[in-house]
Amino acid sequence: MNIAIFEVQTWKQEFLKKQLKGHTLLFFEEILSKDNAEKAKFCEVISVFIYSKITKEILRLLPNLKFIATQSTGFDHIDVAECTARQIAVSNVPYYGENTVAEHTFALILALSRNVHKSYVRALQGNYTIEGLMGFDLQGKTLGVIGTGHIGLHVIRIAKGFGMHVLAYDEKRDAFLAEVLKFTYATLEEIAASSDIISLHLPYNAATHHIVGEKLLSQVKKGVLLINTSRGGLIDTNALQAALDEKRVAGAALDVLEGEELILDEKQLLHYKQPNEKLEELAKNHILLKRDNVVFTPHIAFFSKEALERILITTAENISNFTRGKISNIVS
Numbered sequence: 001m002n003i004a005i006f007e008v009q010t011w012k013q014e015f016l017k018k019q020l021k022g023h024t025l026l027f028f029e030e031i032l033s034k035d036n037a038e039k040a041k042f043c044e045v046i047s048v049f050i051y052s053k054i055t056k057e058i059l060r061l062l063p064n065l066k067f068i069a070t071q072s073t074g075f076d077h078i079d080v081a082e083c084t085a086r087q088i089a090v091s092n093v094p095y096y097g098e099n100t101v102a103e104h105t106f107a108l109i110l111a112l113s114r115n116v117h118k119s120y121v122r123a124l125q126g127n128y129t130i131e132g133l134m135g136f137d138l139q140g141k142t143l144g145v146i147g148t149g150h151i152g153l154h155v156i157r158i159a160k161g162f163g164m165h166v167l168a169y170d171e172k173r174d175a176f177l178a179e180v181l182k183f184t185y186a187t188l189e190e191i192a193a194s195s196d197i198i199s200l201h202l203p204y205n206a207a208t209h210h211i212v213g214e215k216l217l218s219q220v221k222k223g224v225l226l227i228n229t230s231r232g233g234l235i236d237t238n239a240l241q242a243a244l245d246e247k248r249v250a251g252a253a254l255d256v257l258e259g260e261e262l263i264l265d266e267k268q269l270l271h272y273k274q275p276n277e278k279l280e281e282l283a284k285n286h287i288l289l290k291r292d293n294v295v296f297t298p299h300i301a302f303f304s305k306e307a308l309e310r311i312l313i314t315t316a317e318n319i320s321n322f323t324r325g326k327i328s329n330i331v332s
């Protein structure tokens with residue numbers, strides 16, 4: 001089959017050549033647009049990332065097209081209705097990073113619980129004293145997990161490995177999972193009152209905006225650590241600042257910042273070659289980041305070699321399945 005793969009860097013091309021042996025492959029680092037669609041007009045299969053807008057106009061330029069494999073979870077860049085009308089199947093990469101984000105969550109928890117960041121900065125300054133660097137064990141502590149979807153459940157599994165107790169909050173409860181993974185569902189207030197560490201794993205929307213605000217932060221166990229790898233808007237920054245000032249919250253670890261609407265989500269960050277100027281500006285101006293009990297990472301919880309490889313592997317599988325008459329991860 002003739003397959004054109006767009007938005008694909010060189011290191012990915014080698015992998016795809018091996019996985020799709022026997023097919024005619026065309027690689028393009030650039031997006032698919034009306035300026036280069038001509039080069040793919042004989043192809044039955046194309047693969048794109050989110051910057052190639054697959055509009056009616058583009059589809060008209062690809063008369064032989066039968067299948068699109070997007071290298072992303074989202075597929076809003078593809079006119080799926082038009083694809084259906086033209087009998088073009090579309091597949092995506094439904095999951096790639098739940099364990100990746102969960103592992104980063106623990107990198108952040110441990111940075112705070114064992115003062116890794118403070119120790120590192122001190123050592124860089126030639127100061128090897130340990131005063132003020134005493135941490136605490138995770139074993140026996142209570143972790144409050146807010147959101148028990150793909151990532152939250154992985155966080156719970158890892159927490160169990162550390163010997164932690166887990167309280168969890170979600171609008172949907174699964175008693176079977178709670179029994180198997182040995183966690184307890186609780187209200188937000190109960191989580192606030194009993195958790196030593198609270199980690200957020202909810203989507204950001206109108207219902208979850210500032211879910212961690214003044215009210216919840218006034219109910220937390222004194223000295224709690226707050227971890228956010230979801231979206232900045234889940235936390236009211238001013239309320240967190242006040243809770244840190246009053247030492248109700250002993251530390252916060254943030255992979256995301258409020259104001260994140262200004263910056264791109266992880267699907268888009270994946271293709272960032274230049275520094276993300278908006279994130280840089282936001283981070284520099286963010287008053288929270290100047291505190292030594294706040295750890296910040298620039299939206300990298302998803303960004304592991306294996307997560308990127310999983311995107312590639314699933315995309316290659318989707319294409320390979322199609323060439324063998326099967327369609328996997330179909331969205332239309």
Ligand code: NAI
Pocket residue numbers: 097098101147148149150151152169170171172201202203204207208229230231255256266299300301302303
């Ligand atoms: P998911 O959709 O599998 O889980 C979300 C959970 O939140 C679900 O169990 C759902 O029932 C629950 N939920 C939704 N709205 C709720 C509400 N109003 N009240 C109570 N529970 C509610 O999502 P997943 O994959 O676990 O991801 C969670 C979030 O992590 C994403 O929405 C995204 O914002 C963030 N994320 C961050 C990354 C990073 O690099 N920092 C990478 C990937 C995801």
